[in-house]
Amino acid sequence: MLKRIPLYAKIFLGMFLGIIWGIIAINTGGIQITLDWIKPWGSIFINSLKLIAIPLILVSLIKGIGGISDVSKLSRMGLKTLGLYVLSTIIAVSLGLILVNTLQPGKAFPTEVRENLLSKYQSKTGEFLSKAELTKKSQETEGPLYFIKELVPENIVSAASDNRNMLQVIFFALLFGIAMISVKNKPGVNSVKDFFEGLNEIILKIVDFIMKAAPFGVFALFAAIIVEIEKDNPGQVGSLFIALAGYCATVILGLGIMVFIVYPGLLSIFTKHKFINFLRGIFKAQMLAFSTSSSAATLPVTMDCAERNLGIKKEVSSFVLPIGATINMDGTSLYQGVAAVFIAQAFGMELTIIQQLTIILTATLASIGSAAVPSAGIIMLLIVLESIGVPAAGISLIFAVDRPLDMFRTTVNITGDSAVACVIDYTERKHNNI
Numbered sequence: 001m002l003k004r005i006p007l008y009a010k011i012f013l014g015m016f017l018g019i020i021w022g023i024i025a026i027n028t029g030g031i032q033i034t035l036d037w038i039k040p041w042g043s044i045f046i047n048s049l050k051l052i053a054i055p056l057i058l059v060s061l062i063k064g065i066g067g068i069s070d071v072s073k074l075s076r077m078g079l080k081t082l083g084l085y086v087l088s089t090i091i092a093v094s095l096g097l098i099l100v101n102t103l104q105p106g107k108a109f110p111t112e113v114r115e116n117l118l119s120k121y122q123s124k125t126g127e128f129l130s131k132a133e134l135t136k137k138s139q140e141t142e143g144p145l146y147f148i149k150e151l152v153p154e155n156i157v158s159a160a161s162d163n164r165n166m167l168q169v170i171f172f173a174l175l176f177g178i179a180m181i182s183v184k185n186k187p188g189v190n191s192v193k194d195f196f197e198g199l200n201e202i203i204l205k206i207v208d209f210i211m212k213a214a215p216f217g218v219f220a221l222f223a224a225i226i227v228e229i230e231k232d233n234p235g236q237v238g239s240l241f242i243a244l245a246g247y248c249a250t251v252i253l254g255l256g257i258m259v260f261i262v263y264p265g266l267l268s269i270f271t272k273h274k275f276i277n278f279l280r281g282i283f284k285a286q287m288l289a290f291s292t293s294s295s296a297a298t299l300p301v302t303m304d305c306a307e308r309n310l311g312i313k314k315e316v317s318s319f320v321l322p323i324g325a326t327i328n329m330d331g332t333s334l335y336q337g338v339a340a341v342f343i344a345q346a347f348g349m350e351l352t353i354i355q356q357l358t359i360i361l362t363a364t365l366a367s368i369g370s371a372a373v374p375s376a377g378i379i380m381l382l383i384v385l386e387s388i389g390v391p392a393a394g395i396s397l398i399f400a401v402d403r404p405l406d407m408f409r410t411t412v413n414i415t416g417d418s419a420v421a422c423v424i425d426y427t428e429r430k431h432n433n434i
Contacts, residue, residue, distance in 0.1 A: 006284075007211060007214065007215075007284055010214070010215040011214050011215050011218050011284070011287045011288065011291065012287060013215060014214070014215035014216065014217075014218035014219040014222070014291075015218050015219070015222050015287075015290075015291055017219050018218060018219040018220065018221065018222025018223040018225075018226070019222050019223075019226055021034070021038070021219070021222075021223040021226075022034065022222065022223045022224075022225070022226025022227050023226060025223065025226075025227050026226065026227060030227075031227045034223050034224060034227045035224065035227060035228070038219075038220045038223050038224065039220060039223070039224035040220075041216065041217060041220040042217055042218075042219075042220030042221035042223075042224055043220075044217070045210075045213060045214070045216070045217025045218075045220065045221070045292075046217070046221070046292055046294065046297055048210045048213070048217075049210060049292065049294070049296075049297035049298070049300065050294070050296060050297050052203060052206055052207060052210065052300060053296045053297065053299055053300070054160050054169055055203055056203050056207070056299065056300050056303070056322075057169055057170060057173065057299070057322040058160065058169055058172070058173050059196055059199050059200045059203055060200055060203075060303065060314075060317075060318035060322070061170060061173035061174065061177060061318050061319060061322055062173050062176050062177045062180070062196050063193075063196045063197055063200045063314075063318060064177070064314055064315040064316075064317075064318030064319050065173070065174065065176075065177025065178060065180070065181065065315070065318075065319065066177050066180045066181065066193050066196065073428075074177075074178065074181075074319075076431075077316070077319060077320075077424060077428060078319075080423075080424055080427065081319070081320050081323060081324075081420065081424055082323075084266075084420045084423060084424070085323075085324060085327060085328040085420060086364065088262070088266070088328065088330050088416055088419075088420065089328065089329070089330055089333045089363075089364050090360060090364055091258075091262060091330075092254075092258055092262075092330040092331070092333045092334040092337075092416075093333045093334060093336070093337040093359065093360045093363045093364060094337075094360060095254050095257060095258065095262075095334060095337075096250075096251075096254050096333070096334035096335065096336070096337030096338040097337045097338075097341060097356055097359060097360070099250050099253060099254050099338065100250050100337065100338045100341040100342055100345075101341060101356075103246065103249075103250050104345055105246030105247045105249070105250050105342055105345070106246075106247070106341065106342040106343065106344065106345025106346040107345050107346075108246055109244075109246075109247075109342075109345070109346040109397065150168070151168060151171050152168070152171060153165065153168035153169075153171070153172065156168075156169075156172045159172070170322055170323060170326065180192065180193065204300075204304070207300040207301070207304065210300075211300075211301065214288065217291075218288075218291040218292075221291055221292065222291065225403060225404075244397075244398065244401045247338070247339075247342050247398065247401070248401055248404075248405060250338050250342070251334070251335050251338050251339075251405050251408070251409070252405075252408060254334045254338060255331055255334060255335075255408050255409060255411075255412045258330055258331070258334065258412050258415075258416070259411075259412055259415055263275070263278075263415060263416065263419040266419050266420075266423060267419060267422060267423070270423040270426060270427060271422055271423055271426040272426070273310070273422050273426070278310065278418070278419070278422065280309070281305055281306075281309030281310040281418075282302070282305045282306070282309070282310070282414070282415065282418045283305075284301060284305055285298055285301045285302040285304075285305045285414055285418070286411050286414065286415060288301050289302075289407075289410045289411045289413070289414045290407045290408070290410065290411045291407070292410070293403070293406045293407050293410045294410065295324075295325040295326075295329075295410055295413050295414055295417070296325055296326075298325075298410070298414050299321065299322065299325045302321055302325070302414050302417060302418060303317050303318065303321050303322075305418070306321060306418055306421050306422075310418070310421075310422060310425075311425075312421050312422065312425040313425055313428070313429075316421060316424050316425040316428060317421055317425075320417070320420060320421040320424050320425075321417055321418070321421055324413075324414075324416070324417030324420060324421070325413075325414070325417060328413065328416055328417055328420065329409075329413050330412055330413060330416040331408065331409030331410060331411070331412030331413045331416070332409050332413060333363045333364060334409070334412070335381075335405060335409050336359070336363040336381050336384050337359055337360070337363055339381055339395075339398055340359050340363075340381065340384050340385055340388065340390060341356070341359070342397075342398070343385065343390055343391075343394035343395070343397055343398070344388070344390045344394075346394065346397055347390065347391060347394060349390060351388060351390075355388040355389070356388075358387050358388055359384055359387075359388060362384045362387045362388075363384055381395060382395060
């Protein structure tokens with residue numbers, strides 16, 4: 001019976017049961033039991049997905065590039081990919097700014113609640129602020145080419161040991177793949193190519209093993225989220241969410257417009273994909289992104305959905321999607337635009353046109369360097385706030401709802417990645433008359 005139920009349905013059931021368990025635990029004194037005995041299984045599930053992320057990116061990218069016969073095709077695909085990712089990010093930030101300036105949710109934020117939150121999350125704000133300061137100082141010290149310099153690792157083994165260094169791993173994989181194409185007629189090269197093809201199949205099988213545990217991992221994650229909200233804000237969950245309802249509604253409205261208007265428009269302009277079929281094809285990946293809040297952890301499933309359900313060629317998915325999971329953060333960028341102006345409004349600050357244009361530029365650049373892991377957007381938001389002179393302590397105002405919104409924006413991130421992959425795949429097929 002259970003074997004007939006699709007995986008996405010099992011994941012959804014895990015989410016639902018996790019929420020129910022969390023509510024029961026709160027009302028029966030089971031918070032500590034949940035944190036001690038259930039939450040760790042959610043962490044194990046996410047760690048398992050992260051475990052396979054770097055090997056998957058490295059192997060699939062090398063294999064995908066190795067299957068391309070013409071290097072010029074790779075450069076053409078790369079330029080289109082980067083162009084579409086930057087364009088969608090700018091659209092996302094601009095949309096967020098339009099909505100938050102129109103709806104002005106920050107002006108309704110109660111002064112008393114604001115002071116309580118600033119006091120409550122002071123230590124947590126300091127932790128994120130110190131990380132943001134390190135990032136900002138590195139950029140200032142190294143100069144305008146800091147980002148390009150950081151692309152090239154001095155040690156690939158060290159770079160591959162940390163998921164935050166995905167761009168460095170991608171750079172090495174690109175370099176390795178291009179070199180493999182360049183020497184394809186040399187003795188032994190075909191053996192190397194066969195090795196990576198075999199290794200890729202093994203890694204995909206590991207992904208299948210991990211995904212069998214997805215419903216249980218998602219159950220544990222959601223149960224932990226519910227009880228942690230209550231643990232951090234005992235008796236205040238309702239009042240905090242009411243105070244932040246306008247902010248949440250603005251972010252979710254913007255994310256909804258991206259998913260149901262911007263991406264369908266992108267697909268209709270550049271491809272013949274029907275949007276409803278597109279959504280069905282990536283639904284499993286969306287569910288996992290929603291539950292894990294990590295584009296990197298969801299990447300194996302996103303690639304699988306793209307290839308099996310959307311019919312995207314492996315050489316395209318293995319190139320476009322790993323890059324997208326690292327630099328394309330439409331949901332995160334939109335959230336940063338809304339959050340920055342919301343915090344300014346809560347403090348009674350009026351932002352100029354120049355400051356809001358600065359948000360677009362900074363949020364776009366910050367999204368490129370934003371790690372594909374939960375709550376990385378908070379650190380990048382601090383850099384955005386610093387760039388427009390808004391007090392960094394203002395992030396305390398949105399901590400209470402950051403995790404739920406992180407789940408929504410991660411879902412948008414992987415949806416945008418998949419939409420761009422569809423466009424690149426269609427245009428490449430059209431260019432090659434396939």
